[in-house]
Amino acid sequence: MWANNKITGLLIVLLLLLSVQLVQSQPVVVSSGSSIKEGVSRAEPGDTLIIEEGLYNEYDIKVDKPLTILGDGDVVIDGNRKGFILVITADDVTVKNLEVKHASTSFMEDYAGILIEQTDNTVIENVTLTDNYFAIYLAKSTNSVIRNNHITASAKRETQSGNAIHLWYSKDVTIEDNYVTGHRDGLYFEFVEGATISGNVSENNIRYGIHFMYSDHCRYEDNTFRNNGGGVAVMYTSHVEIINNRFEDNWGSSAYGMLLKEINRSKIIGNEFYNNSVGLYIEATSRNEFKHNTFRQNGWAVKLMANSTDNIFTKNNFIANSFEVATNSMKNYNEFNNNYWSHYEGYDLDRDGIGDVPHRPVRLFSILVEKQPQSLLLLRSLLIDILDAAERIMPVLTPETLVDSQPKMTKVS
């Protein structure tokens, strides 16, 4: 009897499961001409909502239950600048294969193409976001994935444009393989923890390629930041891992390949800084490791402000930069070791690959330029070379301790 009961019980459970399966496998379909809002209200939690090919003029679509929203073909949701477009407030929502266009622009409200607020486990994938104020706005969310999206905008001024991917008070977010251009900041992080940012390309944004503050334990890897108004800014954070990224073509008097301000105990490894006015600007930053980075053809490879201490630069390549290291003080509390400097003029008699005389990467001229920027016009003058050579032999104005005592003779690979 007891065994029979158990079997019946099992059967009932199985049937129930099957019925759930049946319900889930019946997707709600929104066809062209009808409304997505109505489709969302028709769907039960856990349903799949399929949007058929077409143009949908809708805004403020509230997704307040777990749904999988899939575009079938060329689906465009045009907000006509009237408000938010997709507002996701429920957990476990997935959005894929859509185009979201024309969220409203405002000075009062942060309108976004896709707003994700207080959710867990949201996935945004293969979405094209065109000309939105903010594109994807995440607030107080956890475990989100933003992958393979194409985000473009064409605003000209900072005030008319929001950020492409904006994260605020979020945790454990993955941002992968997105392309971002033309926004105010390509990626914006404030109070984020444990985010992984990899394989993204962020270029031609009005302000920063990535703007990153108060976000501990994040990691960004294999991204490319190119030709952004101010380059990349990473501030007020500890334990960041910045690995194998490219920073290139950031030109201007306040453009930096990467700006580090109050960054502690972080790793900056294997990055390439190419053709920036300033490759790496470091201020009030301590106890970080800079290793295996390559600085190529920048105006200034590294600008190291004197309030930075205990940073270690080792095995980096400094190739054909106008200035290798510039600083604003006679004192230096950072360590340079085993780097390759293309300005190095020493020799290696014992042939161990390490130069026999130390290298002083701070030129006298960089100090002169720091004091009187106009004198930059004398770069590469014979007079300047003579002054530099004299200073190198007898340091008077350059920091005596900022020296690589074991410079490499060949490039670090």
Next chain:
Amino acid sequence: MKTLTILKYQWKDLFRGKWIIGYGLIYLLMSDAMIRFAGTGPKAMISIANIMLLLIPLVGVIYGALYLYQSREFTELLLAQPLDRNTLFWGLFGGLALPLAFAFTAGILIPMIYTGMVLSAKFQSLALLVILGNVLTLLFTGLGFWMGLKFFENRIKGLGYALVSWLFLAVIYDGLVLLAVFMLGDYPIEEPMLAMTMLNPIDLARITVLLEFDISALMGYTGAVFNRFFGSVIGIGVATACLGLWLGIPLWSGKRLFNKKDF
């Protein structure tokens, strides 16, 4: 046509003297060494540009003057022929400046050809280097000629002036500019500074090199005047025009001296 005949004799004379071959060899060795040590990247190009800015004006101005003194008999012999003086002047000048320019061009290009750098390097940088080197050669040989003609009877004075003028343009002038910057740095001196650099041909050439290789640093300067100047075609246009003037003026006044001179 007669100019070309004089040119031909000059060529023969120069090559017999082996001097010009040595001059070309210096560039060859230097270019080869730079490419060997610094690879075929922009670093080698920058080093070659630096040496070019130093060496060409020095050799041009000294050799320009020296050659006139050395070939005094030859010049006087030619003056006895039915030639007009313009033809003779251009023949003498071309016969010196063109081989020098040729030696420079061959000297830096040959190592680039056999290392394959001509193909891998940026064409614009390479063209700039070659053109600038040639213009500088013509310019400073012209300047040397002018000095030589001005002090034709007093060789010591002529060579002395040539040397001092090189030192002035290459080092002292920049020292004065630097001094001015530090004394008047609080005033808007960008425009006068640009004007000052335009007055010195070595600085002009240097700025053109900067525009090609250090533009990322120049753009880092906080000042609208420089940015507007360097960030547009105006910069390169004005620099080219000024170099043209610098090329023309010493040659023109040298020719006038030559035409009036009682040898």
